[in-house]
Amino acid sequence: MDELAEFQERARAWLSERSASFETVSGVAKAREFMAELHDAGFSGITWPKEYGGQGLGVAEERAFHKAAEGHSLPLAPFGIGLGMCGPTLVSIGTEEQKRRYVRPLLRGEEIWCQMFSEPGAGSDVASLQTKAVLDGDAWVVNGQKVWTTGAQFCDYGLLVARTDPDVPKHRGITMFVIDMHDPGVTVRPLRDMTGLSHFNEIFFDDVRVPLDQVVGEVNGGWQAAVTTLLHERVSIGTGRAGTQRAASFEALAERARAEGLTGDPSVREGLLDLYLQERAFDLFNARLSQEAKAGLHPGARGSISKLLLARLTLDSAAAAADLLGPLAYDPLEESSGGLDAEATARALTWAPGMALGGGTNEIMRNIIGERVLGLPREPQVDREIPFRDLKVGTQKETGR
Ligand SMILES: Cc1cc2nc3c(=O)[nH]c(=O)nc-3n(C[C@H](O)[C@H](O)[C@H](O)COP(=O)(O)OP(=O)(O)OC[C@H]3O[C@@H](n4cnc5c(N)ncnc54)[C@H](O)[C@@H]3O)c2cc1C
Missing domain, CATH: 1.10.540.10 (Acyl-CoA dehydrogenase/oxidase, N-terminal domain)
Structure with a gap:
C-alpha cells in the first residue's frame, strides 16, 4: 500500500x-x-x-x-x-x-474564531464600515457595532475590520485586528433566524482596548487583509468545507419522483434535469479547483464561482424537495418519505436563502465573476477617491458625518 x-x-x-x-x-x-x-x-x-x-x-x-x-x-x-x-x-x-x-x-478546537466584517450599514459594500479604532498610547480603542456574525456566542477570538483613518478614501483607512471576545467591552447578542436557531449574532464594542501587536497585516491595509479572508471564505463555503444543509441529492429527488410516478411529468423532468446539470457542474468545477490546488494554484476570484453554484444548488434542491413532498415538507412529525427526509427538507428550506447571502450575495458573486474572472468592465464606483468622512453611508447619511 x-x-x-x-x-x-x-x-x-x-x-x-x-x-x-x-x-x-x-x-x-x-x-x-x-x-x-x-x-x-x-x-x-x-x-x-x-x-x-x-x-x-x-x-x-x-x-x-x-x-x-x-x-x-x-x-x-x-x-x-x-x-x-x-x-x-x-x-x-x-x-x-x-x-x-x-x-x-x-x-485543536481549544479556541473558536469568528469573522466580524458586516455592519448594519455595510454588508455587500463592507468598505463602508463605521466601527472605528482610535490609537491611544499602547492600544487601539474600538467602538461600534457588527452584525450577522456566525457563531460569535461560542467564540474566543475574532478577526475584526475597523476604520482607523476616516480622512482617506474608504478602502484605504481600514485595519484588521484580532479581538479577544471575552473582553468586558465586547457584548454578543444572538439573533434568532428563520430556522428557529441562532446561527449569527450582533456585537457591540464599547471602548475595547486592543494591544498594538493584535493588528493583522498593515495598519490601514485592512482592505487587502479582508480580501484575503473573503477569498478563503468563498473557497471554503463553495467547496462545502464550511458545511451545508442540502435538502437532498439528485438521486434522492429522482427516487422520490419515481415512487410518486412523476417521472413522466415534463415539468418534474425538466426540474430534475436542471438539478442534475447543476450538481455535475458543481462537482466538476470543484474537482478542477482541487487538481489546480494540487499543482499549487490558488483559485483566487474563481472561488466565487463555486460559492454561487452551491448557493443555487442549495436553493433549487430545497425547492424541488418541497415540491415533491408537498405539505409533508412542513410537517415536523414526518420523518422520511420515498427517498426524501422531510425534516432535512424543512431545515434546508429555511436555511437555503441564507446561502445566497452569507459570504457575499449571489449578485456580488456575479459582479466578481464578471469583473475579475471574465474581465468585463468594472461597475462604476464614484466614491472610490472621496475621503470616507465625506461619504453619505451608514449613520453618516443622517448626520452628515
Ligand atoms: C447565514 C449568514 C451568515 C453570515 N455570517 C457572517 C459572518 O460570520 N460575518 C460577517 O461579517 N457577516 C456575515 N454575514 C453577513 C453577510 O456577509 C451579508 O449579509 C452580505 O454580505 C450582504 O450584506 P447585507 O445583508 O448588508 O445586504 P446588502 O449589502 O444591503 O444587499 C441588499 C441587496 O442588494 C444587492 N446588492 C448590493 N450591492 C449590490 C451591487 N453592487 N450589485 C448588485 N446587487 C447588489 C444584494 O445582492 C442584496 O440582494 C452572514 C449572513 C448570513 C445570511
Whole structure:
C-alpha cells in the first residue's frame, strides 16, 4: 500500500472506530474535545504548516481524509469560520508571533474564531464600515457595532475590520485586528433566524482596548487583509468545507419522483434535469479547483464561482424537495418519505436563502465573476477617491458625518 492509501486507511479506521459517537457529539464543549482528538490523530490542519501546529501534508492527503469522512457527519460546525477563514488569513498575513500563538489552539478546537466584517450599514459594500479604532498610547480603542456574525456566542477570538483613518478614501483607512471576545467591552447578542436557531449574532464594542501587536497585516491595509479572508471564505463555503444543509441529492429527488410516478411529468423532468446539470457542474468545477490546488494554484476570484453554484444548488434542491413532498415538507412529525427526509427538507428550506447571502450575495458573486474572472468592465464606483468622512453611508447619511 502506498503512503497515501495508508493515510486514507488510517483515517477510515479512526473515523469508523468513533462513528457511533458522532451522533451523540452535541454541544460545543463536546465538539472541542472531538477536535483535540482529531488533531492528536493527525487529521486536523492536514495541509497547514507543521511549525504552527498543522500536519504539513499535501492536498492529496486532505482529499483522502475527505473521502474517508464521506458518510460521517463530523461535529465541525463551530470551527468552520476559524478553519476556513480566520486561520488561513493568519497563516497568510499574520506576524510570526500571531501564527505561533493562535494557529495550534485553533486547529485543536481549544479556541473558536469568528469573522466580524458586516455592519448594519455595510454588508455587500463592507468598505463602508463605521466601527472605528482610535490609537491611544499602547492600544487601539474600538467602538461600534457588527452584525450577522456566525457563531460569535461560542467564540474566543475574532478577526475584526475597523476604520482607523476616516480622512482617506474608504478602502484605504481600514485595519484588521484580532479581538479577544471575552473582553468586558465586547457584548454578543444572538439573533434568532428563520430556522428557529441562532446561527449569527450582533456585537457591540464599547471602548475595547486592543494591544498594538493584535493588528493583522498593515495598519490601514485592512482592505487587502479582508480580501484575503473573503477569498478563503468563498473557497471554503463553495467547496462545502464550511458545511451545508442540502435538502437532498439528485438521486434522492429522482427516487422520490419515481415512487410518486412523476417521472413522466415534463415539468418534474425538466426540474430534475436542471438539478442534475447543476450538481455535475458543481462537482466538476470543484474537482478542477482541487487538481489546480494540487499543482499549487490558488483559485483566487474563481472561488466565487463555486460559492454561487452551491448557493443555487442549495436553493433549487430545497425547492424541488418541497415540491415533491408537498405539505409533508412542513410537517415536523414526518420523518422520511420515498427517498426524501422531510425534516432535512424543512431545515434546508429555511436555511437555503441564507446561502445566497452569507459570504457575499449571489449578485456580488456575479459582479466578481464578471469583473475579475471574465474581465468585463468594472461597475462604476464614484466614491472610490472621496475621503470616507465625506461619504453619505451608514449613520453618516443622517448626520452628515
Ligand atoms: C447565514 C449568514 C451568515 C453570515 N455570517 C457572517 C459572518 O460570520 N460575518 C460577517 O461579517 N457577516 C456575515 N454575514 C453577513 C453577510 O456577509 C451579508 O449579509 C452580505 O454580505 C450582504 O450584506 P447585507 O445583508 O448588508 O445586504 P446588502 O449589502 O444591503 O444587499 C441588499 C441587496 O442588494 C444587492 N446588492 C448590493 N450591492 C449590490 C451591487 N453592487 N450589485 C448588485 N446587487 C447588489 C444584494 O445582492 C442584496 O440582494 C452572514 C449572513 C448570513 C445570511
